Amino acid sequence: MRKIQRRILLLAALCTLSTTLLLAQTVSGTVTEDTGDPLIGASVSVKGTTTGTITDFNGAYSLDVESLPATLVISYTGYTSTELEVTKAGSGNNVILATGVGLDEVVVTGNRAKPRTILDSPVPIDNIDAAALLSSGQFNIEQMMNYKVPSFNSQNQAISDATAHYDPADLRGLGPSRTLVLINGKRKNQSAQVYLNRTPGKGEVGVDLKSIPTGAIERIEVLRDGAAAQYGSDAIAGVINIILKEDTDYDMLTAKTGVTSQGDGFNFSADYNSTVGIGEGKLNFTLGYYNQGLTNRAGEISDTNEQYDSWIKENPTGGMIVGQPDMEKLDVFTNFSYPIADNAKFYAVNGVTTRTGRSFAFYRAPYWRGDVAEAEFWTPANLFAGYHPTFETDITDNMHTAGFQFKLAGFNADLSGTFGRNDVRYTVNRSVNRDYLADHGWSPRTFNPGGYTFSNRILNFDVNRTLGASDNIAIGLGLELKGENFQSHEGDRHSYYKGGSDSFAGIKPEEVVDVNRNNTAVYGLVDFDITDALLVGVAARFEDYSDFGSNFSWKANARYKLGQNGAIRASYSTGFRAPTLHQRYLINSQYIVVAGSPDPVLQGTLANDNPAVKALGVESLRAETSTNLTAGLTYRINNYLSASADFYQIDVDDRVLFSSQITALNEGDAIDQILQQNGVVGVQFFINAGETRTTGVDLVLNLNRVPAGNGYFGGVLSANFNNPEILAINVPSTLDAGGYDIFDRREQSLILNSRPRSKVILGLNYEIGKLRFGLDNTQFGEVTVTSADGNPANDQVHSPKLITDFNLRWRMDENINWTVNINNIFDVYPDELLASTGESAGNRFRYSSIVQQQNFLGTTFNVGVQMKIDKKK
Numbered sequence: 001m002r003k004i005q006r007r008i009l010l011l012a013a014l015c016t017l018s019t020t021l022l023l024a025q026t027v028s029g030t031v032t033e034d035t036g037d038p039l040i041g042a043s044v045s046v047k048g049t050t051t052g053t054i055t056d057f058n059g060a061y062s063l064d065v066e067s068l069p070a071t072l073v074i075s076y077t078g079y080t081s082t083e084l085e086v087t088k089a090g091s092g093n094n095v096i097l098a099t100g101v102g103l104d105e106v107v108v109t110g111n112r113a114k115p116r117t118i119l120d121s122p123v124p125i126d127n128i129d130a131a132a133l134l135s136s137g138q139f140n141i142e143q144m145m146n147y148k149v150p151s152f153n154s155q156n157q158a159i160s161d162a163t164a165h166y167d168p169a170d171l172r173g174l175g176p177s178r179t180l181v182l183i184n185g186k187r188k189n190q191s192a193q194v195y196l197n198r199t200p201g202k203g204e205v206g207v208d209l210k211s212i213p214t215g216a217i218e219r220i221e222v223l224r225d226g227a228a229a230q231y232g233s234d235a236i237a238g239v240i241n242i243i244l245k246e247d248t249d250y251d252m253l254t255a256k257t258g259v260t261s262q263g264d265g266f267n268f269s270a271d272y273n274s275t276v277g278i279g280e281g282k283l284n285f286t287l288g289y290y291n292q293g294l295t296n297r298a299g300e301i302s303d304t305n306e307q308y309d310s311w312i313k314e315n316p317t318g319g320m321i322v323g324q325p326d327m328e329k330l331d332v333f334t335n336f337s338y339p340i341a342d343n344a345k346f347y348a349v350n351g352v353t354t355r356t357g358r359s360f361a362f363y364r365a366p367y368w369r370g371d372v373a374e375a376e377f378w379t380p381a382n383l384f385a386g387y388h389p390t391f392e393t394d395i396t397d398n399m400h401t402a403g404f405q406f407k408l409a410g411f412n413a414d415l416s417g418t419f420g421r422n423d424v425r426y427t428v429n430r431s432v433n434r435d436y437l438a439d440h441g442w443s444p445r446t447f448n449p450g451g452y453t454f455s456n457r458i459l460n461f462d463v464n465r466t467l468g469a470s471d472n473i474a475i476g477l478g479l480e481l482k483g484e485n486f487q488s489h490e491g492d493r494h495s496y497y498k499g500g501s502d503s504f505a506g507i508k509p510e511e512v513v514d515v516n517r518n519n520t521a522v523y524g525l526v527d528f529d530i531t532d533a534l535l536v537g538v539a540a541r542f543e544d545y546s547d548f549g550s551n552f553s554w555k556a557n558a559r560y561k562l563g564q565n566g567a568i569r570a571s572y573s574t575g576f577r578a579p580t581l582h583q584r585y586l587i588n589s590q591y592i593v594v595a596g597s598p599d600p601v602l603q604g605t606l607a608n609d610n611p612a613v614k615a616l617g618v619e620s621l622r623a624e625t626s627t628n629l630t631a632g633l634t635y636r637i638n639n640y641l642s643a644s645a646d647f648y649q650i651d652v653d654d655r656v657l658f659s660s661q662i663t664a665l666n667e668g669d670a671i672d673q674i675l676q677q678n679g680v681v682g683v684q685f686f687i688n689a690g691e692t693r694t695t696g697v698d699l700v701l702n703l704n705r706v707p708a709g710n711g712y713f714g715g716v717l718s719a720n721f722n723n724p725e726i727l728a729i730n731v732p733s734t735l736d737a738g739g740y741d742i743f744d745r746r747e748q749s750l751i752l753n754s755r756p757r758s759k760v761i762l763g764l765n766y767e768i769g770k771l772r773f774g775l776d777n778t779q780f781g782e783v784t785v786t787s788a789d790g791n792p793a794n795d796q797v798h799s800p801k802l803i804t805d806f807n808l809r810w811r812m813d814e815n816i817n818w819t820v821n822i823n824n825i826f827d828v829y830p831d832e833l834l835a836s837t838g839e840s841a842g843n844r845f846r847y848s849s850i851v852q853q854q855n856f857l858g859t860t861f862n863v864g865v866q867m868k869i870d871k872k873k
Contacts, residue, residue, distance in 0.1 A: 027086050028062040029093030031055045031074055039097060041131055042076040043219075047083065049412070054218055056249045058814065058870070063247070066343045079705070122535055122559035122569045124632055124646045124698060126222040133214060135774055135807050137821025137862055139256070139269055139290065141209045141217075141242075142169050143855075147778055147805070149222055150720035150759040151238075151698060153200070154209075158322045158849045160197040161504060162424060164359040165325060165393045168201035169209055171224070171237040172694055173722050173755040174650065176206025178577055180227070180235035183212070183242050184335070184349055186401050186460070187231075189420025192452035192486075194582045196605065196658070198746070198850050200754040203658020203686065205454075205580045208422055211353040211397035213288035213331035215254055215271030218245045224646065224698060226628030228575030229539040229555035232480065232521055236575045236626045236650065244335045244349065245284050248275045251869040256819070258862025261827060265295040265324060265857060271331070281338030281346075288331035294358070295323030297856045299846030302835065305367045311385060319363035319388055320844045324857070329355035344406035352398045361389040361431075361503035362841070369502075375437050389431035389503035394451075397422045403460075411463040418458040425451035425489070428501045435498035443494070450491035450507035454582065457483045472529040480521040486581035487514045488588075500589065511587040513607075519545040519578070533561040543576075547584065548622050551576040566635030569646075573628045579621035579656050583686045584608050604675075605684050612674045613685045617732030622688055626652045632698075644700045655690030657729075660744045669738060689730045689743065692751065696722040711768030719760040724752050749786035754851045756781035758800075774807040780853035788838030798831040801853050817866040827859045 031042040038059025045052030046065055055061045063072070068087060072095075075081035079097040086093050126149060133144040142154035154169035171179045176195070181188040191208040195201050220242050227235040251274040259266045271288040298320035303312055312318075333351040340346055366373060366386040373384035403416025428447040437443040464476040490496075491506025500506050525539035536558045544550040555573035562568065589604045606613050608621050632646030661682035664672035674683055699719045705712040729743045758781030765774040779802045787794035808820040830847045833840045839848060847856045 025068060025089040026062060026064050027068075027070070027072070027089055027093050028060065028091045029095065030059045031061065031076070031095050031097060032059050033079065033097055039076050039079070041129055042074060042079075042097070045073050047071040047073050053247045054245070056868070056870075058249075060249055062249060064337075064339055119561075119567055119634065119636075120535070120559065122537060122557040123223060123225040123227075123571050123630060124569070124634075124644065126224065127219060128222070129219045130214070130217050133217065133220070134254075134819070135809070136776070137258075137805060137807055137819075137823045137860075139258075139267055139292070139862075141212055141214060141220075142167050144214070145169075145220070145222075145240075147761070147776065147803075150718050150761055151224060151696075151722070152222070153755045153759075155200075155852050155855055156324050157197070157199040158324070158359070159361065159845075160195075160199050160849065161359075161361075161391050162193045162393055162426065163195045163197050163199050164391070165327070165355075165357040165395065165424075166191060166193055166195070166206070166208060167210070168195050168199060168204070168206055170201060170206070170755075171222070171240075172648070172650070172696060172720070173724050173751075173757075174237040174652070174694055175204045175751075176201045177204040177580065177656075178234060178236040178652075179206070180231055180233075180239045181207040181209070181242070182231075182239060183351075183399060184244055184401070185241060186349070186416065186418050187420075187456075187458060188242075188399060189397075189422055189456050190454055190580065191397075192422045192424050192454040192582075194452075194580075194586055196588075198750065200750060200851075202747070202750050203583070203656070205582050208353075208395070208397050210329065210355065211331075211395075211399075211422070212242060212351070213271055213286050213333055213353070215252070215273045215288050216244050216284075216286035216331075216333040216335070216351075218243045224648070225571055225630045226555070226573045226575045226626060226650065228553045228577075228626070229541045229573055230523065230525060232523075232541060232543060233576060233578040233623075236577055236624075236628070236652065244333065245273060245275075245286070246335050246337065247282050247284060248273065249870065253867045253869075254864065256862055256864030258821070258860055260295060260857050261859040261861070262295070264293060265860070266293040267291060267862075278336070279338065281336060284335045286331065286333045288329070288333075290327070290329040290331075290355075292324065292327040294321065294326045295857055296321045297829075297846055298322040299833075299840065299843045302843045303365065303367075308365070308367050311366060318365055318842070318844055319386060321360040321363075321388070322845060322847075322849065324855070325357045325359035327355060327357040329353065340404075341406070344404065346402075346404055348400075348402040350398075350400050352396070354394075354396050356392070356394050358390050358392045361391055361428075362844070363388045364502065369434070371434055371438065372432055375441070377432070377437055377442055387430055387432070389501075390427075390429045391504060392427040392429060394425045394427070395423065408463060411465045414460070414462045416460045418460070419455070420458075421453065421455040423451065423453040426491075426504065428495070428504050431502045433494055433497055433499070433501050435500075436494055439498075444492075447495040447501035447504075447506060448492045449495040449501060449504050450489040452489065452582075453485075453487045455485045470529075474527040476523075476525045478521075478523050480523075481518070482521070483516065483518045484581055485514070485516050486585060488512050488586070496589075505589045507588060511589075513585045513587065515581055515585045517545060517547045517581060519543055535559045539573075543578075545578055545623075548579065548620065551578075551623050551625070562635065565637075566633065568633050570631040571628070572630075575626040575628060577624040577626070577656075579608075579623065579686070579688075583656055583658075584621050586686075604682070606674075608686050610685075612677070615734075616670065617734040618685060618687050619732075621656060621686060622654060624652055624654050624656060624688070626650060640704055640706045642700075642702045642704075644698075646698045648694075648696055648698070650694045652690070652692045652694075654688040655692055657687055657690045657743050657747070659684045659687060659689075659742045660747050662740060662742065665739060670734070671738070671740065687732075687742065690726065690751075691728040691730070693725045693727055694722065695725075696720060705767075708766070709768070711766055713764075713766050715762070715764045717760075717762050719758065721758045722755075723757060726751060745790055745792075746786050746788065749784060749851075753784035753786065756783055756800075756853050758782075770811040772809040772811075774805075774809075776805040776807070778803045778805075778854075783851045783853055785833065785837045785839055785848050785851050787836070794836045794838065796831070796834050796837050798848070798851070798853065801828050801830065802826075803828055803854055815868045815870070819864040819866070821860075821862050821864075823860045823862075824854075824857070825859060828854070829856050829858060830854065
């Protein structure tokens, strides 16, 4: 890989020095609304290409085109898109957009042959610009999307070790592993962390969305359809394509700070975005910083202990800290392009994020740790008050892409290389190793339990072109070579001595892995506009993996226009998801809560290829396969109002499951022997055992900029109704004969009930002069906490919750915007957890840390400022 990177850099340098080549030409102008006011963030793109930019605070744009004449497509949410024929370079290419519904916005996701508008697309796509994301008042991408995209779900998971620092996110409740994330159309690497605790997405691996600074984002396109035939593994639920800013005529400094109504969770963010010229090229860069304070919403414990009665009275919450973790994050992102010939350019995207975080494990109450008290290591026995282990992370995520776009025998060609890496290292503080203490009379209080690294290396070569007298046939072909590596890193020797550091045991030498795999993929697609109204398309992709075999996926879609204002669309596809290297090879031991135990105990995860797991009849992991059906309608009712409805059904076979905690039912049986050999009280493993079906519907009603008084009124009503089902759990005969339930009700509930089955968002806004007022209402549907004892009578259904957010933007002048957000203005919390569920850990959890609709921060307040520096002045 290093040799390839050196060659790419050398080639880039040679291309940069080639001054004899003909360079692209620059066109510029302004985009305004019919009142004469500038439109900030309007999309300007070259028709039929992926070349584009957005307008600045003055509505100005500047864009490099390969040749003239060229047709520019100008669009903006809430306005009727238009085309402009440009015949010469230079300024003066001005456009006025009339108010209208934005179904003519150009999107690049979901079709690898040529860009299409939302109306022209045969599959449903959401296009969310940066302004809409920022208006949510949230501080990270996961939560911005959570309150803007009904089918997207993500929440912080308290007391869940490293998972608390990643926040599992997914589309349509299908788990983090089944949503593909792209940056500028290139695959983003997955995280190094497997979600092992009882949270949504348990046993899966997602993308670290926290590693992408919001200040670098131009817009996010969300494809709500299966797309494995175009993009490969993981694109079962859909695709999230994050488009970065490329060219701006101004520097932008954004800062925001906030706090909860409880006075905790103080946060501060700042980012700086700018574009600088490098010869004929342009480098857009973003520097980002974010600091987040912890919150605590612990409950009052129900413990009784005569000896420690005074401690319990003095510590009514049992010393627990249940909430969001501390976090500090730094980002550097760049997006570079350099024209090297009439129809060629070099581009590069680089991003590096580092962040540290601190969450907390269970407080070790003094009556839980009598052995530590008696050792009088921490304090004299009569003063022993327990201890509170922290779980601290140091995470680095980086992605680097370099490539060339050029003409090749009439095709638009794109050759690129991508390297992505996510690394997490753990620290446990304020803890002990109880076994080491017992054997040696002392123990460290700080441990380094190790960590994990995941990386990928990808080479892509894609070509596309249009054919026919009217360019009514579009074809695309591509080749992808990918290599992946997963490593686990040994902890310090004290962290894994016998039972290991209390709260999180270190990675043992025998648990260290360093594994690789490679895969090769080819794909092809054809879109045929049979008439102006009727489009049909087909796509196919073949992949071959070095560790489990091959897969062939295909897709067929169609769209029929209903005049100029609507369309009927449908698609059917097959797909797949390759089991991650983490799932195939992970081995570890960790402390978790097991039903019937008063405090966390040690359980183990065995690798899929472990001989003991094989002896139970568990086969080597293979690819999940899926079938996706989507059908819908979109229509522009009038110049202000549009509506869409899309039905979907997604079947997943051989779904990889992370098994229940398997404990021995009979002394001396196979399971009992495995547990004794590994020194744990329970064991889990990964297995292809699930068959699931997810059906649902997405609804959108969009009202854009209706004149009202001296201003404009707008709104959007969007909803997702989702119904996941488990059709079968296929249990190996050995375990089935022994009466073992490998995926019990509690584990099934994480698939069926841990995410709301419905989410409805009503956003209203009013603009008048320099002010914009917004009121966003999000109703999360029911979720269910499944009882620990397996008795359905003790399950708890959490009622729907309506969260109302207020936002205000004041454009003080052409260079400064102020924003004020009050999120959750009615201070709505989830239902309090009932002790009868067995999940409250003696009422330590006032709210469920496993199943939740929204966060349990309560009301939050934040204020922000955007300052623009126009570089032309």
